[in-house]
Amino acid sequence: MVDLHQIGIVFGSLTPPEALPSGARLAEELGFGELWFSEDCFFTGGMSGLTQLLSSTSSIPAGLGLASVMTRHPAVLAMELAGIARLHPGRTRAAIGLGNRHWLEQMGLLPDRPLTTVAETYDAVGRLLRGDAVDTPTSQHHFDDIALAFPPQSPPELWIGAVNERALRLAGARADGVLLSVLASPTYVRWAKRVIASGAQEAGRPVPRVTAFALAAVDDEERRAVDAVRDAVGFFVGAEAHTALVTRSSLASEIAERRATGGAYAVPDHWVRDLAVAGDPDTVTERIGALLDAGADSVGLWLFPPERLSVTMRQLSDSLAGPAVAEG
Template identity: 50%
Template sequence: MKRVGVVFGSITPPEQIATVARRAEELGFGEFWFSEDCFFSGAMSGAAQILAATRTAPVGTGAISVATRHPAVAAMELAGLARTYPGRVVPGVALGVRSWLDQLGVLPAAPLAALRETVGVLRGLFAGETVSVDGGAHRLDRVRLDFPPPEPLPVHVAAVNEKALRLSGQIADGTILSVLSGPTYVRWARETIAARRPDHRVTAFALYSVDTDRTRARRAVRDAVAMFLAAEATSALVRVPGYAAELADLLAGGAGAPLAERIPDAWLDELAVAGTPDECAARLRALFDAGADSVSLWLFPTDQAVRVAELTARDVLPRLG
């Protein structure tokens, strides 16, 4: 089943989360994710707010870093949410953005090994097992949750580059694709994942704005697109659609106008979902056709998220059938 959801995090003011989530569920959005970026809002507190404000929709962490959170502590937090809101909690983990991990001094020496290790620890703890690990990233000595979740939780991995996507296909129940995932990248990522599990789900996040005024909608996402382009300048998100060389030139010319003002319009078509209702519906269809099982929308402008959600439910989702 294809789903359209809402993603929270980073630029979303924490005090707006519950209001937007409650209204989005009323409008028919099918799932919620909380993206933990440094240094904005925490995923655990954000996910808890969404779960408390909504009734039935699944809520995922999309994603928490395996470098900044010890897996035993993450499992304890997630298990507590899962016992309080059975059947609704979807753990999502990732390495995290390298530049932010460097700021904290926690970049693992072997990032993919740390990701594999963390997923294994989470699965064991969620299953009620006693886990001991002396790995490259974390150490656990006979750790067992006193309050495990009522049933083992599915674990999703947020991945960007080729090796991480392949690993996700091997070890995870689903893969989360970052914002800036356009149709070209989603198609490549789906092929790269080559999941072992037939029910492996691919969720794409999209920077999103819809308005009857096309120019206003696209202007609303430009700053966010620029921020993530700068953070992911050397990643597959930029390389796969063929923007790496031109982006390097744009970043090198930083003394001029802000990057947000210099992003080519064609890039917005690929890297965001922004425009009129017809345009947004077409771009969402393109993401589904490229291989996404669900697309979660980061609603812009963030201070008008409820209005954007209402317009989407009225004029975009019906166009998707």
């Protein structure tokens, strides 16, 4: 049985900014365990999105997933997170990571040493949030006696968004939590959790919490649900084919063979079923359970189609936790 508190709702590029408050409030009322805001360039800014989620709700934790280490100076990132954490103590978390390579290339911001930049930024942001002064330049950013004027009394959780082995090991060794990208199949999550645990063991610390994002659609008619996420699965398979999300999945060989033929190709149903959470309520419950059994502590659902967001959240809540909240 899946506990509704192990399920989060992901907001981001599919949700217009003005729809965030009502969506966040409904997710909290229905009993979901966490909210996430995905900063996708060039849709809605992560800080304004995260602030909307937190200011529209009363107790549910909300996270930014993720903030690129290149689109803001670490001191500015820490300053923004500190203000949000002071306004919403104990509820704020933020995952940092490299971010989408294509977007970084569009802005001329792709670093030469991505993993080093992630590690250095993580350490600098963490020190600033704890009230320390940072005076040591990193490979990518300059610091000259920088300290926050208003560090939070309770620093927000600082997570790392990771995909491949070295980044997962780094996250296990340092982060408060680890955020896994969409396309995180049970096979991938099982492998990633082992790598994260290995990094934590080497650092002599507990294994951090792991949240897996998932493209998701729920419909009494399974075909409609599968079709709702098919294009998104195809897009991300193309974008992530070179990463462990695909190469460590059970579909690795099949996807490689299909892509090697070149040209356009249809995304088969079984790819959607393995790489997303789609189907009728019972099937979706089973798929979420498989991700949790594989090692995720929670699953963040990026719900499709966007125009059915409220309906889908109510359907999930009703099937997992009893009758949904009545329309207000």
